[in-house]
Amino acid sequence: MSSSHRLIKALTRQPVDSTPVWFMRQAGRYLPEYRQLRQNLGSFLAMCKNPEIACQITLQPLQRFDLDAAIIFSDILVIPDAMNLGLGFKENEGPFFAHPIRDKAAIDNLPIPDPEDDLGYVMKAIQLMRQSQSAVPLIGFCGSPWTVATYMVEGKSSRNFACIKSMLYNEPTWLHSLLAKISLASCHYLHAQINHGAQVVMIFDTWGGVLANREFSEFSLRYMQNIVSYLKSQVLTCAVPIILFTKHGGQWLELLAATGCDGLGIDWTVDISQARERVGHRVALQGNLDPAVLYASPERIQTEVKKVLAGYGHGTGHVFNLGHGIHPEISPEKVQVMIETVRQYSLVYHQKEKIYAS
Amino acid sequence: MSSSHRLIKALTRQPVDSTPVWFMRQAGRYLPEYRQLRQNLGSFLAMCKNPEIACQITLQPLQRFDLDAAIIFSDILVIPDAMNLGLGFKENEGPFFAHPIRDKAAIDNLPIPDPEDDLGYVMKAIQLMRQSQSAVPLIGFCGSPWTVATYMVEGKSSRNFACIKSMLYNEPTWLHSLLAKISLASCHYLHAQINHGAQVVMIFDTWGGVLANREFSEFSLRYMQNIVSYLKSQVLTCAVPIILFTKHGGQWLELLAATGCDGLGIDWTVDISQARERVGHRVALQGNLDPAVLYASPERIQTEVKKVLAGYGHGTGHVFNLGHGIHPEISPEKVQVMIETVRQYSLVYHQKEKIYAS
Numbered sequence: 273m274s275s276s277h278r279l280i281k282a283l284t285r286q287p288v289d290s291t292p293v294w295f296m297r298q299a300g301r302y303l304p305e306y307r308q309l310r311q312n313l314g315s316f317l318a319m320c321k322n323p324e325i326a327c328q329i330t331l332q333p334l335q336r337f338d339l340d341a342a343i344i345f346s347d348i349l350v351i352p353d354a355m356n357l358g359l360g361f362k363e364n365e366g367p368f369f370a371h372p373i374r375d376k377a378a379i380d381n382l383p384i385p386d387p388e389d390d391l392g393y394v395m396k397a398i399q400l401m402r403q404s405q406s407a408v409p410l411i412g413f414c415g416s417p418w419t420v421a422t423y424m425v426e427g428k429s430s431r432n433f434a435c436i437k438s439m440l441y442n443e444p445t446w447l448h449s450l451l452a453k454i455s456l457a458s459c460h461y462l463h464a465q466i467n468h469g470a471q472v473v474m475i476f477d478t479w480g481g482v483l484a485n486r487e488f489s490e491f492s493l494r495y496m497q498n499i500v501s502y503l504k505s506q507v508l509t510c511a512v513p514i515i516l517f518t519k520h521g522g523q524w525l526e527l528l529a530a531t532g533c534d535g536l537g538i539d540w541t542v543d544i545s546q547a548r549e550r551v552g553h554r555v556a557l558q559g560n561l562d563p564a565v566l567y568a569s570p571e572r573i574q575t576e577v578k579k580v581l582a583g584y585g586h587g588t589g590h591v592f593n594l595g596h597g598i599h600p601e602i603s604p605e606k607v608q609v610m611i612e613t614v615r616q617y618s619l620v621y622h623q624k625e626k627i628y629a630s
Numbered sequence: 631m632s633s634s635h636r637l638i639k640a641l642t643r644q645p646v647d648s649t650p651v652w653f654m655r656q657a658g659r660y661l662p663e664y665r666q667l668r669q670n671l672g673s674f675l676a677m678c679k680n681p682e683i684a685c686q687i688t689l690q691p692l693q694r695f696d697l698d699a700a701i702i703f704s705d706i707l708v709i710p711d712a713m714n715l716g717l718g719f720k721e722n723e724g725p726f727f728a729h730p731i732r733d734k735a736a737i738d739n740l741p742i743p744d745p746e747d748d749l750g751y752v753m754k755a756i757q758l759m760r761q762s763q764s765a766v767p768l769i770g771f772c773g774s775p776w777t778v779a780t781y782m783v784e785g786k787s788s789r790n791f792a793c794i795k796s797m798l799y800n801e802p803t804w805l806h807s808l809l810a811k812i813s814l815a816s817c818h819y820l821h822a823q824i825n826h827g828a829q830v831v832m833i834f835d836t837w838g839g840v841l842a843n844r845e846f847s848e849f850s851l852r853y854m855q856n857i858v859s860y861l862k863s864q865v866l867t868c869a870v871p872i873i874l875f876t877k878h879g880g881q882w883l884e885l886l887a888a889t890g891c892d893g894l895g896i897d898w899t900v901d902i903s904q905a906r907e908r909v910g911h912r913v914a915l916q917g918n919l920d921p922a923v924l925y926a927s928p929e930r931i932q933t934e935v936k937k938v939l940a941g942y943g944h945g946t947g948h949v950f951n952l953g954h955g956i957h958p959e960i961s962p963e964k965v966q967v968m969i970e971t972v973r974q975y976s977l978v979y980h981q982k983e984k985i986y987a988s
Contacts, residue, residue, distance in 0.1 A: 432957050434925060441926030441934070481878075484920045484953075485901040486937070520839075522881050523899070541881070543843040562842045567792060568799030576799070579844070595842075599790050 279340045279409045283472065283513035283535045283556045285589045291581060291618035292340035293611055294411075297597035298333040299345045303604060305332050316361050317353075320346050323396035330401055334408065336604060337611050340591075341408050341472070342401060344465075346394055348415030348476055351457050352424045354385035365429070372427030374435070376443070379450045384457050387464035394461075395468040402469035412470030414461055416477035416518070417454040417499075418492035421447070424454075433482055440491060447491065455495040459502040466509045474515040474537070475499060481520025492518070493527055500531045515558055519596060522547070529555045540595030544583040557584065558591040563599050566606040573606060577613040586621045637698045637767045641830065641871035641893045641914045643947045649939060649976035650698035651969055652769075655955035656691040657703045661962060663690050674719050675711075678704050681754035688759055692766065694962060695969050698949075699766050699830070700759060702823075704752055706773030706834055709815050710782045712743035723787070730785030732793070734801070737808045742815050745822035752819075753826040760827035770828030772819055774835035774876070775812035775857075776850035779805070782812075791840055798849060805849065813853040817860040824867045832873040832895070833857060839878025850876070851885055858889045873916055877954060880905070887913045898953030902941040915942065916949040919968070924952075924960040928967045935971040944979045 278292040300306055306329060310319065319325045329345040349367055353359035358370030373379060385391055401410050414420075423429070425436040439447045462473045480492040496516055503509040516528050517537025528536050529551040536555050538547050540562035547557055565576045577592075584590040592614045598607070636650040658664055664687060668677065677683050687703040707725055711717035716728025731737060743749055759768050772778075781787070783794040797805045820831045838850040854874055861867040874886050875895025886894050887909040894913050896905050898920035905915055923934045935950075942948040950972045956965070 433922060434957065434959065437920070437922030438925035441923055441930050481899060484898040487920075488899070520878060520899070540842040541839060541846070541878070562795070562845075564791060564795030565799055567796035572799050599792065601792065 279472065279591060280513060282588050282591050283515070285556055288588050288622055289619070290622055291590050291592050291614055293592040293614040294339050294341035294343065295594045295598055298339065298343065299329045300598070301600035302598050302602045303332055317359060320350065321393045323393050323400055326393070326397035327400035327404065330397070331404060331406060334406055337607060338615065339408060339611065341411050342406055343411040343413065344394065344398055344401065344470070346397070346413070348413070348420060349423055350391055350394060351385060351414065351420060351454065351461060354390040355382045357424060367423060368428040369424060373424045373450060376446050379446055379453070382453050384453060384460070387461045391461060395464055398465055398468040398470055409471040410469060411472045411474055412462060412465035413474040413476060414458045416475050416480060416492055417451045417458060417495035418483070419477050419479045420454050421450050422479045424450070440487065451491065451495045455498045458499050462499065462503060463506060463509055466512050470512070472513045472515065473503070474517060477516065477518040477521065480518040488524060489527065493524070493531070497531045500533050504532055517558070525551045535591060537593065538595065544580060545585065548584055552589060556589040556591060558593045560593070560595040561610070563594045563596050566598065566602040566610065570606070570609045573609045574613045577610055578617050581614065581618050581621060586624070588622065592618070637830065637949060638871060640946050640949050641873070643914055646946050646980055648980055649948050649950050649972055651950040651972040652697050652699035652701065653952045653956055656697065656701065657687045658956070659958035660956050660960045661690055675717060678708065679751045681751050681758055684755035685758035685762065688755070689762060689764060692764055695965060696973065697766060697969065699769050700764055701769040701771065702752065702756055702759065702828070704755070706771070706778060707781055708749060708752060709743060709772065709778060709812065709819060712748040713740045715782060725781060726786040727782060731782045731808060734804050737804055737811070740811050742811060742818070745819045749819060753822055756823055756826040756828055767829040768827060769830045769832055770820060770823035771832040771834060772816045774833050774838060774850055775809045775816060775853035776841070777835050777837045778812050779808050780837045782808070798845065809849065809853045813856045816857050820857065820861060821864060821867055824870050828870070830871045830873065831861070832875060835874065835876040835879065838876035846882060847885065851882070851889070855889045858891050862890055875916070883909045893949060895951065896953065902938060903943065906942055910947060914947040914949060916951045918951070918953040921952045921954050921957050924956065924964040924968065931964060931967045932971045935968055936975050939972065939976050939979060944982070946980065950976070
């Protein structure tokens with residue numbers, strides 16, 4: 273079995289020879305070759321919008337490491353950028369919007385982007401990746417409507433989420449209108465990504481974990497559910513595995529699994545063994561090494577990777593990953609140790625499956 | 631029954647007439663009278679270190695609102711300040727230490743502060759509070775050793791916790807030495823607070839939720855357990871209710887309840903009804919309105935407060951609070967609505983108890 277299939281098999285809980293491995297932000301700032309390119313080319317957004325460069329960056333980690341997936345180099349905020357909110361990135365401060373959403377009129381006036389026209393650069397990058405030498409599956413992605421909305425309403429990264437939570441509690445119908453629009457745009461966008469060659473899609477719900485328990489269902493989960501239901505109802509997209517990842521969403525795994533998605537990302541605060549007991553008969557689990565483990569010595573990294581593998585235990589359904597994006601200051605040598613440890617020490621957990629998988 | 635006893639009764643799960651209410655950061659920046667005082671007196675730390683001022687600030691919310699507790703105006707970082715790390719506060723950036731902990735020698739050289747000598751200003755403020763007209767119980771507090779250590783090692787607020795997690799994974803014995811010292815200092819400190827008049831104590835574990843599941847037990851919970859066990863073993867302190875609060879610790883409520891504490895703070899991401907099912911036969915629960923609800927209209931605040939009350943349901947053992955500190959931009963009028971709603975709508979949940987409580 274080639275590694276190009278290992279990710280798909282694990283996500284659909286078919287037998288595999290070893291645990292597939294990739295990691296969030298694997299194409300990014302911790303790589304010297306990425307920083308080099310960025311120095312020459314300028315802004316992060318300009319790189320996202322240049323399909324050749326985006327493809328080149330997507331390939332960078334694959335040229336260094338024995339990974340089981342590529343993830344297209346892009347950003348969750350390209351949808352609101354295509355809605356004309358004026359996306360920019362400030363060094364060390366993160367994204368901002370020139371025209372944040374603050375009233376009903378602004379929501380009503382938002383266009384639904386056409387993925388082919390308005391986000392054609394992402395489609396082109398996906399096509400280029402599929403024409404490349406890469407033999408591993410390509411993951412497409414978008415943000416969850418709630419997470420994307422937080423940036424659109426706050427206008428930037430936030431600690432308190434004062435603006436969007438004011439809207440949530442004072443004008444919930446406005447927020448639902450906004451979320452419905454982002455959700456519809458995301459359905460079209462992921463559909464198009466699959467059409468152009470994405471073989472797995474992932475929805476990043478980075479800020480679902482700041483919602484109160486009841487509000488998580490109403491304002492985040494519901495709209496991820498919409499996207500999952502849409503993709504599962506379309507002939508083109510119904511067989512493509514979908515991964516949902518709510519950071520700090522450990523207490524909602526059952527709800528997330530019930531959406532009909534194929535895999536759940538889990539952060540490092542979750543015990544993977546307990547998570548498997550709770551939902552592992554319904555979905556694959558992706559995670560969940562603390563990204564900060566990569567500050568440790570190679571020996572300690574090995575120990576911690578082995579704990580994650582042992583935590584999931586025997587059988588398919590595990591995609592090894594970090595519990596969140598890699599930190600920019602991590603050295604690639606540490607990543608190498610993590611990946612080699614997964615390769616070497618995951619074999620034992622799949623020995624019985626080999627008979628079927630070979 | 632006077633409101634001065636309501637908090638203690640709820641924490642020890644004795645019948646009450648209505649649900650007691652106080653809230654985190656109730657003495658602070660959202661109050662115009664606090665901002666006025668601060669403008670005249672300068673730094674936050676200088677105010678903490680002036681017992682008359684600290685007492686005055688502690689009293690401010692009680693003069694406005696019908697609250698069931700006072701919490702001494704102070705900061706979790708006074709212990710490392712007393713360890714000579716050079717605490718300061720930068721406007722809008724939070725705390726920093728002039729001499730962060732980065733090696734074993736720095737840990738070995740840390741003194742254990744004497745609460746009477748080195749933190750006498752806190753003791754004096756507590757005494758002044760007990761001599762004041764306030765009729766409600768006074769809560770003393772400290773940070774959890776893990777949370778305090780994050781600031782001591784990072785030197786400031788952090789997003790990635792790179793320095794302390796490097797220490798955790800590379801030099802765990804150093805970190806355990808540090809945590810043991812903070813824990814010992816905290817035992818002495820809370821003991822002294824109780825000696826001077828604190829009637830409840832609370833341990834704030836603001837950053838326990840950034841730890842991986844296994845590491846939470848080893849590096850945060852264990853040291854909170856040490857403090858609880860110490861206080862419960864001392865004649866002076868054994869009857870004083872202890873509240874533990876790990877933010878983003880919803881998945882660890884059983885572990886926290888098993889420490890022998892009396893109450894658990896829960897943040898707004900936790901369903902209070904489920905939390906009660908899980909641990910409510912062992913501990914009281916304190917929380918858990920999303921602080922962002924206070925951006926909403928009075929009507930919506932009422933609705934959300936009622937949901938929290940109904941979520942806990944009938945019987946004693948609930949202390950109404952926010953799920954985290956109040957945001958500085960909230961208007962006091964909104965706080966008034968919250969408190970009045972608790973007063974009015976919690977009565978029904980205690981009607982059967984009244985027979986015993988009256």
